[in-house]
Amino acid sequence: MKKILFTIAMVAVGFTATAQENAKGGFEKQDWYVSGTAGYNNISVEGIDSDVSSFTFSPSVGYFVSDNIALEMGLILGESTTEFFGDTIEASQFGVTLAGNYFFTPQSDFSFVVGAGLSYISTGNEINGNEQPDSSTFAIAVAPGVNYFISERLALRALVGALSYSSTSADGSSSSTNTFGLNLNLSDVNFGLTYKF
Template sequence: MKKTFILISAIFSFLVLTTEKSFAQTDQGNFMVGSSIANLNFDDSNTSISFSPTLGYFVIDNLAIGLTPTISHSSTESLIPGQKYKTTTWGIGPFARYYIGDGTVKPLVHAGYSYLSSKSKDDTSNGVIETKSNYSNVKLGAGVAYFINDHVSVDGIVNYNLLFSEGNDSQGSVGISFGFQIFLD
């Protein structure tokens, strides 16, 4: 996790130091295409990553609505040799994002909903157990977009996620995502 943070910090610092002042492309009628990465964890016994591309359209100045497909994977090795737990999740849902102000740095607020399907595989000493589940995710977030130039931004967002499924308790969590957007007019 420390290496990932250092890498992201180095890339962001490079971008800040090597770009000139630019103007955002968040005008009505423009499109945005991008991606974000969250839940990034790589260590000796655990691996997890979540990848979410975005496709949005600015319905008014600074307000984009669109779709976000999501795919995530996690893998955990048990302390007992040969036992592993793997989960793959995929889904899709709408989002809305509002950029505040003008200039190269814009605060933003983000809201989204996703319908998710998950498949888990648990390798145990008693055999393999596979489970499938469907659930919903409501995401509310706030962050900042740094516009590298007229058409590209680097985004950092703090999100509150609420996962729920029929018959089960809901589960809330706070997370951080980093990504980029390309703005097309």
């Protein structure tokens, strides 16, 4: 059994070394990049006159402070529409983020990534065209993902779900809504591109 495990380990080490030698792209300390992810969700409830659709776009710029860790600053732009028993609720979002990403194999074409970040989002709301009080959300999230270089400078990125906590309050209100969530399935996937300078 020990010989089999040793053989598997040696093959894995050899494969990793070969993959790094033949890598098209990859990151290293002091690299700069720009990135953007986009997400779309649509939820319809059968038997109830309810439909929710949302779109988000998050551009960002990042810098590798070490071989594996990149700091990122970005924006959050979003729109959502909810149809509920004849009422139309529309929301628009604008926010800023500060995050840190850990790349497990940054010098390879393919790398698993885990990111943790803080965000502040301001949301404007309308019900049937009538403006409602804006709301503010502070959030913290940890999200897994992957990064794959398709050329020397261009990579594909995907984030799958998140472990998150958020606190939302309406302007002028003393109460807030606190939410804790864990979603690590394919119902919440954000795809994006990364360009390395």
